[in-house]
Every structure is written in structure tokens, then in C-alpha cells.
């Protein structure tokens with residue numbers, strides 16, 4: 001019995017030395033400790049051993065089994081570590097400074113237009129501000145001279161959260177915070193995503209982009225407003241754009257206007273995008289209402305200012321000839337990547 005034990009031990013040590021992978025260890029385990037494994041078989045042979053030596057023989061087999069189990073476990077663990085290390089080393093061979101081989105993405109048409117307009121206004125001394133998408137009613141309405149229950153709120157139905165906040169329905173919602181942040185004099189533009197509870201069609205979306213601008217100083221008048229808007233639009237379209245000013249009502253400006261540009265898709269003949277009118281409402285604007293200045297901590301006796309709310313989404317449609325506003329939020333890369341100069 002002892003000799004058998006010794007020869008099994010030697011065979012095992014030899015086999016163990018040759019084991020190189022987890023699979024090898026698994027095989028060894030079956031060969032020695034499995035149901036018909038060599039160590040297991042030894043137990044079955046105990047019945048042939050002299051009763052007086054049974055106890056000792058049993059202990060010897062148990063010792064061998066423990067030894068085999070321990071060596072197998074240690075070897076398998078070493079092997080697992082080595083395999084893991086190899087994987088890590090292979091991963092390190094990955095060069096993360098190498099340029100991507102896949103096709104590069106493209107900027108969204110609205111981002112392109114936004115950046116262009118930002119550059120134009122920055123060159124005229126305007127600072128560019130970012131603002132929240134979730135705001136309270138005060139920011140979206142009250143600070144803009146739209147008290148509770150004022151009918152002007154109906155036109156800006158948006159999405160309300162359970163906590164009473166809402167998704168901002170216009171970039172004007174940032175006016176108050178920006179006035180308070182900088183005080184007067186002030187020149188700022190603030191692009192942003194806006195939301196409305198809208199029935200969607202070719203020219204209406206529930207999520208769209210505006211770019212608001214305000215300029216506040218002593219002696220600011222409507223002629224300043226017209227000058228800045230004309231300069232900006234001619235730059236964007238690389239030509240003189242036909243514009244018209246109509247009176248428009250917005251509680252936060254007095255007087256208020258609608259600035260329209262001739263529809264560049266149909267040339268003014270009328271199409272679904274311009275609702276057959278030949279004009280696209282592009283930019284409502286006006287002189288900031290004294291109540292709004294006061295709410296922003298600016299003295300309306302000393303300062304005046306203009307504000308405009310440029311429809312960035314509409315501007316992108318005009319510039320790139322996009323007929324349906326829904327294309328912009330569609331995620332349809334085939335359509336969206338066309339407008340991008342790489």
C-alpha cells in the first residue's frame with residue numbers, strides 16, 4: 001500500500017509540473033480526485049488491507065488526498081494569476097493615443113449655427129452664457145413681467161415637474177440670473193434648449209433651441225437693436241437678408257417687435273415651412289421692460305436695453321434648407337451629417 005501511495009505521489013508531482021493551463025488542472029483533478037480518480041480508488045482498496053493496518057492506511061490516503069488537493073488549488077491559483085497578467089499585458093499593448101480608425105462624427109446643424117452666431121456676437125463684445133434647462137416659475141415667468149394667471153403663459157405651455165419646477169420654455173428665463181450676475185452695463189448672449197407642450201408639425205417641435213441676447217447700457221435704443229440684428233444676419237447668411245419688423249407683444253419688452261426674414265427655402269413664394277406666408281418669424285425682440293430690469297437689480301431710470309430671442313432651430317433650417325424641423329431631433333445621421341462641413 002505504501003509503495004502504491006508513493007508511486008501515485010510521484011506521478012502526481014510529475015503531472016503537476018507539466019500542467020500549464022486551467023484546463024490541465026481541471027483534468028488532473030478528475031484523474032486523481034474524481035469518482036474514478038487514482039486517490040479515490042485507493043479508498044476502495046482499503047477493504048483488502050489487514051484490519052490492524054486499516055487505520056494507518058486510511059490516514060496515509062487522507063494525507064495524500066489533502067496534499068493533492070492543496071497542490072492542485074495552489075497551482076490552479078498561480079495559473080489563474082498568470083493568465084490574468086497576460087490579459088492585462090495584452091491590454092497594455094493597446095495604444096490609446098492612436099487616432100480612431102472609424103469614421104469621424106459630425107457636428108449637429110444647430111451646433112454649427114450656434115457656434116457661428118456666438119463667434120459673431122463675441123466679436124461685438126458679447127459674453128456667452130450657459131444656463132439651466134430646469135427652472136422655477138419665477139425665472140421663466142414672474143421675473144419677466146408675466147404674473148401668475150397672465151394669459152401670456154398659455155402660449156408657453158411646457159412640462160412641469162412634480163416639485164413645481166418646469167422645463168424652460170424660452171431662453172428669456174435666464175435674463176434675470178444674468179442681470180443679477182453681471183449688473184449693468186451688460187452685453188450677453190445665452191443659447192439654450194427650450195421646451196413647449198406642442199403638437200408637432202413641419203415647423204413646430206416640443207424641444208428646440210433659442211439664442212437670447214441682451215444689451216444694457218445708458219442710452220440703448222431700438223436703432224442699436226436693429227444694427228446688431230442686421231449685422232448678425234448678414235454674417236450668418238453671407239448676404240443682405242430681407243427683414244421686416246412688425247409690432248409684437250411680449251410682456252417683458254416695451255415696445256416689442258417680431259423680426260421676420262424672407263423664407264430662404266421658397267424664396268418668399270410660400271411653402272409649408274413658412275406656413276405659405278413667404279416670411280419666417282425669426283427673432284422677436286424689443287426694449288427690455290422696466291419691471292424686468294428692476295427684477296434683475298438694474299435701475300431702469302439709469303439704464304435701458306434691448307433683448308432678442310433668436311430661434312436657433314429656425315435659423316439652422318433657413319441656413320441649411322431643412323424643410324422639416326423634426327429632422328433635427330430625429331437622430332437620423334444620414335440626414336444630419338449632410339449639413340456638416342468636415
Ligand code: DAH
Pocket residue numbers: 169170171172212213250252253256284285286287307308309310
Ligand atoms: N421668449 C420669447 C419666446 O420664446 C421670445 C422673445 C421675445 C425674447 C421678445 C426676447 C424678446 O428677448 O425681447 O416666445
